[in-house]
Amino acid sequence: MADVPSTYTDPVRIAVIGGTGLQSLPHFTLAARLNVATPWGHTSSPISILHHPAPDTGKPIPIAFLSRHGLHHEYAPHEVPARANIAALRSIGVRSIIAFSAVGSLQEEVKPRDFVVPDQVIDRTKGIRPFTFYEGGMVGHFGFGDPFDERLATIVRRCGHSLEGEGVVLHDKGTIICMEGPQFSTRAESNLYRSWGGTVINMSALPEAKLAREAEISYQMICMATDYDCWHTTEDVNVEMVMGHMKANSENARRFVGAVLDELSKEEHSDQVQAKHYEGQAKFAGSITAPAGRTKDALDKLNWLFPGYYE
Ligand SMILES: CSC[C@H]1O[C@H](OP(=O)(O)O)[C@H](O)[C@@H]1O
Numbered sequence: 001m002a003d004v005p006s007t008y009t010d011p012v013r014i015a016v017i018g019g020t021g022l023q024s025l026p027h028f029t030l031a032a033r034l035n036v037a038t039p040w041g042h043t044s045s046p047i048s049i050l051h052h053p054a055p056d057t058g059k060p061i062p063i064a065f066l067s068r069h070g071l072h073h074e075y076a077p078h079e080v081p082a083r084a085n086i087a088a089l090r091s092i093g094v095r096s097i098i099a100f101s102a103v104g105s106l107q108e109e110v111k112p113r114d115f116v117v118p119d120q121v122i123d124r125t126k127g128i129r130p131f132t133f134y135e136g137g138m139v140g141h142f143g144f145g146d147p148f149d150e151r152l153a154t155i156v157r158r159c160g161h162s163l164e165g166e167g168v169v170l171h172d173k174g175t176i177i178c179m180e181g182p183q184f185s186t187r188a189e190s191n192l193y194r195s196w197g198g199t200v201i202n203m204s205a206l207p208e209a210k211l212a213r214e215a216e217i218s219y220q221m222i223c224m225a226t227d228y229d230c231w232h233t234t235e236d237v238n239v240e241m242v243m244g245h246m247k248a249n250s251e252n253a254r255r256f257v258g259a260v261l262d263e264l265s266k267e268e269h270s271d272q273v274q275a276k277h278y279e280g281q282a283k284f285a286g287s288i289t290a291p292a293g294r295t296k297d298a299l300d301k302l303n304w305l306f307p308g309y310y311e
């Protein structure tokens with residue numbers, strides 16, 4: 001462990017944020033382990049740089065891996081330093097994130113161990129988590145009609161379907177209810193979310209997805225159902241249940257993520273992986289504050305994230 005490099009000079013374009021029960025990607029070669037300090041503090045775990053052979057050229061492609069809740073699951077959902085995580089990933093070059101999440105199912109047809117590639121989110125966090133890079137003297141407004149990147153989702157879905165019949169069941173769309181936690185929902189809440197059309201529920205899609213959008217990073221969550229929350233006739237959700245299903249299906253989760261990384265490592269996805277379609281958006285979205293109203297503190301922080309964007 002001690003001789004793993006603590007720096008990595010090439011840009012790293014693709015990252016995986018691992019969630020509950022997916023705290024590492026053991027089948028990859030560890031090339032470096034980075035501790036990145038950002039103006040928003042430290043990341044929830046060191047960033048592992050993993051080498052992954054591109055299927056078309058055999059060339060090693062670097063992948064960044066970050067554990068959302070820390071190496072030992074020590075950060076509760078509301079304590080995850082999401083701004084530091086996203087800022088640190090952007091600072092090493094990341095422009096595409098595959099984020100993994102263990103979720104409760106709000107619909108009968110989404111069974112425990114099924115995968116969902118969601119396309120919508122309903123925000124049920126309570127405003128206690130820092131949720132933007134733009135504050136304290138710089139205002140930014142970003143479109144969030146589609147909270148995930150549909151182009152990335154298309155690739156992810158194709159990879160998931162290619163594994164179907166080998167233990168992977170995939171639902172192509174779904175609305176995540178992102179609740180505050182750390183307590184699970186009441187039965188009344190769970191039924192309310194079902195009536196709203198919620199497909200699955202977690203505690204971590206937000207602010208992660210919002211911050212990725214502000215950072216011009218293409219972001220898609222892959223969810224794996226671990227329980228039926230508390231609306232179903234089966235046993236109410238508990239941690240043992242979540243961890244049990246995650247453990248039992250972790251090999252499929254890793255195969256799914258591995259297939260996505262294989263695909264994204266191909267040269268043909270180079271523009272997508274670099275999120276060329278988002279490039280420069282923050283420059284305009286964040287220019288609403290006239291220079292006279294910008295504070296040095298806000299400018300310093302945002303110029304760390306986007307060198308040269310703002311004066
Ligand atoms: C341990 S159950 C609740 C916990 O699991 C999910 O974590 P993640 O999204 O990081 O996989 C959920 O969001 C909660 O944080």
Ligand SMILES: Nc1ncnc2[nH]cnc12
Pocket residue numbers: 102103104105179184185201202203226227228229230237242
């Ligand atoms: N029922 C549930 N509610 C919120 N987050 C979850 N993560 C896994 N199961 C969950």
